[in-house]
Amino acid sequence: MPVIKSSREEAVEAIMREFRNSGYDAASLARLSAATGLGKSSLYHYFPNGKEDMAKAAVARTVELVAEAVIEPLTGVGSLKARVQKAMTGLARFYNGGKASCLVDLFTVGEAEAATPGLAKAMAEALLRAFAGAAEEAGHPKRQAKDIAERAVVEIEGALVLARALGSTRPFQRMLARLPALLLGGKA
Amino acid sequence: MPVIKSSREEAVEAIMREFRNSGYDAASLARLSAATGLGKSSLYHYFPNGKEDMAKAAVARTVELVAEAVIEPLTGVGSLKARVQKAMTGLARFYNGGKASCLVDLFTVGEAEAATPGLAKAMAEALLRAFAGAAEEAGHPKRQAKDIAERAVVEIEGALVLARALGSTRPFQRMLARLPALLLGGKA
DNA sequence: GTCTATAGTATGATAGAC
DNA sequence: GTCTATCATACTATAGAC
Numbered sequence: 001m002p003v004i005k006s007s008r009e010e011a012v013e014a015i016m017r018e019f020r021n022s023g024y025d026a027a028s029l030a031r032l033s034a035a036t037g038l039g040k041s042s043l044y045h046y047f048p049n050g051k052e053d054m055a056k057a058a059v060a061r062t063v064e065l066v067a068e069a070v071i072e073p074l075t076g077v078g079s080l081k082a083r084v085q086k087a088m089t090g091l092a093r094f095y096n097g098g099k100a101s102c103l104v105d106l107f108t109v110g111e112a113e114a115a116t117p118g119l120a121k122a123m124a125e126a127l128l129r130a131f132a133g134a135a136e137e138a139g140h141p142k143r144q145a146k147d148i149a150e151r152a153v154v155e156i157e158g159a160l161v162l163a164r165a166l167g168s169t170r171p172f173q174r175m176l177a178r179l180p181a182l183l184l185g186g187k188a
Numbered sequence: 189m190p191v192i193k194s195s196r197e198e199a200v201e202a203i204m205r206e207f208r209n210s211g212y213d214a215a216s217l218a219r220l221s222a223a224t225g226l227g228k229s230s231l232y233h234y235f236p237n238g239k240e241d242m243a244k245a246a247v248a249r250t251v252e253l254v255a256e257a258v259i260e261p262l263t264g265v266g267s268l269k270a271r272v273q274k275a276m277t278g279l280a281r282f283y284n285g286g287k288a289s290c291l292v293d294l295f296t297v298g299e300a301e302a303a304t305p306g307l308a309k310a311m312a313e314a315l316l317r318a319f320a321g322a323a324e325e326a327g328h329p330k331r332q333a334k335d336i337a338e339r340a341v342v343e344i345e346g347a348l349v350l351a352r353a354l355g356s357t358r359p360f361q362r363m364l365a366r367l368p369a370l371l372l373g374g375k376a
Numbered sequence: 377g378t379c380t381a382t383a384g385t386a387t388g389a390t391a392g393a394c
Numbered sequence: 395g396t397c398t399a400t401c402a403t404a405c406t407a408t409a410g411a412c
Contacts, residue, residue, distance in 0.1 A: 121353050
């Protein structure tokens, strides 16, 4: 999908989309060039270290978006139930209703780890912390809250994989529907 | 009769391992050659269509192993509880305790889908059917059994992703520990 | 069946004009 | 900042000797 962009921020957005669609190894410079509407030289102007820098920028932008869509709602103001619901809306938006993949998955395969060392792990840990905080706030003891957070991230990642494999967003939608009860422990 | 693996069968085993380690796009012919100990020409002798044929053979072998490790135990003889436990052991073995990835995940990204069209989906559906059968046998109504099976596959795939991201098999082990209760509905 | 050698293409990356 | 043109390398795949 050749969308003409000009600014670096717009390029990063397109690059992130391309990585989330193709994974790291299949996202060639030719594809990234087409996705951004920028020639290779322009890409190297913005990202001097090439694909590696693009991957790092894509992860950085992803971290921002996840924080905005999921983590900030969870740690913000308002009733816990309302904040969890906001986070579900954020998850649905960020993962495009289950159609978009997660870099925690795609960037832990193949050559990606060498380009973005530790970044996928850090993203996963940020999600774990945010969900654990919510579960603790819901009244679960610390240990149990960590387990619940792990289950939440496991369900998100797994639902995205299954949705991709089946070509249906249903598994993701059903996962979103059961997440609040998991986090709140039926106290919703 | 002694089971002597043909050179091709051994090659398929090594190729499957390489694809499960690197994903489709990062598994170059050079890596596949190194993994099998066969030169490129030998690989083309066994797999005339090259990487595409290797990917198909890897999936076919994976389907065999999943059937053997998970599906046959679930649909076999013995008490349901014992069969579910056998399937958990099979899952632990097949996914190397959480260290190995799943082709349902890796082969739905990048160029893999073109090489093995529909195969990852078929694998996911086979797992869903097997788990749904077990859940139904445990007394869950058909509709609920399908939901439970979906949750089981979601948990397996998600746990593998998180384990990979964190560099720890713990999430996979904890997932295995809670799967029986999910399938049996506490009636274990 | 396996080897060496190599074809043809795509890749990541640069140089230099404008 | 963006272009065209190009580099060196790695890729998939093939040919032909043995």
